Amino acid sequence: MTETLRRQASEPVELREAASGAVPTASSRRAARLWGAALLVVVVASVVAASWTAGPLLRPEGFSLVGNFLGAALRPATDVAFLQLIASAAVTTVAYAVLGTVLSLVLGLVGGVLSSEVWWLAGRHERARRRGAAGWAMVRGVLVLPRAIHEVIWGLIFLSVLGLTPLVAVLAIGIPFGAVTAKVFAELLDETPRRAYTAALASGTPRLTALLYTLMPAAWSDLLSYGFYRFECAIRSAAILGLIGAGGLGFQLALSLQTLNYPEVWTALYALILLSAATDLWSSAVRRRRASGAGASDRVIGGSLVAGAVLVVGALWWVQLDLAVLVAGDTWQLVLQILEDAWPPGLGGATVLGLLQAALITVAMSVLAIVIAFAGASALAFPGAAGTALSPGRWLVVLVTRGFLIVLRALPPPVWALLFLFVMAPGVLPGAMALGVYTLGVLGRLMTESVENLDRRPQEAMRAHGVPRPTVFCYAVVPAAAPRFVAFGLYRWEVTIRETVVVGVVGAGGLGLVLNQQLAAFDYSAAVTTLGVIVLLTAMVDATSAGVRRSLR
Structure with missing residues (x-):
């Protein structure tokens, strides 16, 4: 137990803060349900926004480009x-x-x-x-x-x-x-x-x-x-x-x-x-x-x-x-x-409606990205966690999983965005996929280390009484890891809303694309306005994430 506390104390403060209080209580269940319903509505709206394009969503001719790209990995x-x-x-x-x-x-x-x-x-x-x-x-x-x-x-x-x-x-x-x-x-x-x-x-x-x-x-x-x-x-x-x-x-x-x-x-x-x-x-x-x-x-x-x-x-x-x-x-x-x-800030060639639409695209992109990342990271965290006395086969699974996560987060989001833009129409979805894959690599590492830091005494007690491993996993491991998973997912959502700018720069849409076009045109007055919208949006997401975390305490 002392070793677990020491390892948790070595985490960066922002990550410790994100995961420290994620244990729901009776007094906060109603607030948690309300936040959960609100987030579900946002996710559904984001999926609808991502599926809407002026033309076909997929570009079949782009798959050959992706094949050429992946084939070049061997040479x-x-x-x-x-x-x-x-x-x-x-x-x-x-x-x-x-x-x-x-x-x-x-x-x-x-x-x-x-x-x-x-x-x-x-x-x-x-x-x-x-x-x-x-x-x-x-x-x-x-x-x-x-x-x-x-x-x-x-x-x-x-x-x-x-x-x-x-x-x-x-x-x-x-x-x-x-x-x-x-x-x-x-x-x-x-x-x-x-x-x-x-x-x-x-x-x-x-x-x-x-x-x-x-x-x-x-x-x-x-x-x-x-x-x-x-x-x-x-x-x-x-x-x-x-x-x-x-x-x-x-x-x-x-x-x-x-x-x-x-x-x-x-x-x-x-x-x-x-x-x-x-x-x-x-x-x-x-x-x-x-x-x-x-x-x-x-x-x-x-x-x-x-x-x-x-x-x-x-x-x-x-x-x-x-x-x-x-x-x-x-x-x-x-x-x-x-x-x-x-100064003073202006709109330039943009409109208030256009900025609002770009802001909504940015939010939808971040929401879909974190949903993709959370689902993938939750699935990979358990096979990627290293315990004690692992068999050679289990070590191989750990190494392969962690290597895969390293590759996902090593490739910059713009590279992932370009790959998805090969086969998808420009819009919310390729940007969300790019950020989702990249964030999966980062979030997977955080969740993997979280699983390694779990108190193992409840698991050992259940095994000592002859409880099968699948049952131990469902009743001792998953419930203990889930609160920290949710907290880390909310923390990464705060980061992802800022990183939408990265994929926006390469044409995936949102406020990043608008800002890049304004800076390229030296329209600094409009750029200041767009920056203000980004900062306001970031503050709103941070406040939402903090509210969800408080409801889970």
């Missing part, structure tokens, strides 16, 4: 020149991910302290607490905007200002990830016992000093674990940003897709899969060691810290960041010009 491009190009692009992708993660951790540390309750409220008198509450709310509000805007949108914005420079990818990853990390770190500080902190404040110790010496050490190891989790996410984000021109594996993948050179596409995809698998294994190893109570002196954790430092230095040398562009007069002149063009 990837292996000429030396292209392999060297892919290797260089892979290093660039890792460099972007490393530097973006470092920036997000720096921003997360500062933003986490400034957005925590202990910084503004703890140890203050009543009048100071009122002023502190206003400051806390202001900082929290400021961090909502960068967190709600997807890194692809940040990438498109920075491309407009900075041009094709490595700084685009680093900033596009670091800013939204930094805002998310700040939220997580603030929650870590607020959850840490405060007795030593308040005692230090009462003795006259400056607030920052007290925080550094009492709360920070207790929260630091969790932030380190979360940093590795964010690095794993940054690898995928760096690849996605490459698809919009930021460089790296995604850029080479986009070039090969444009020329329909499928052998080259598969070489790039294999490199991305291997990179994702290596990052996944490294991140999992660190989290397992952290869960066992190991510290910086541990070989895995200590070696990872050294490797991380080497990666940062190597990444800086590889990409040769030119920070001077941030203070250049031309850059700020362009920023001021864009701000002038963007």
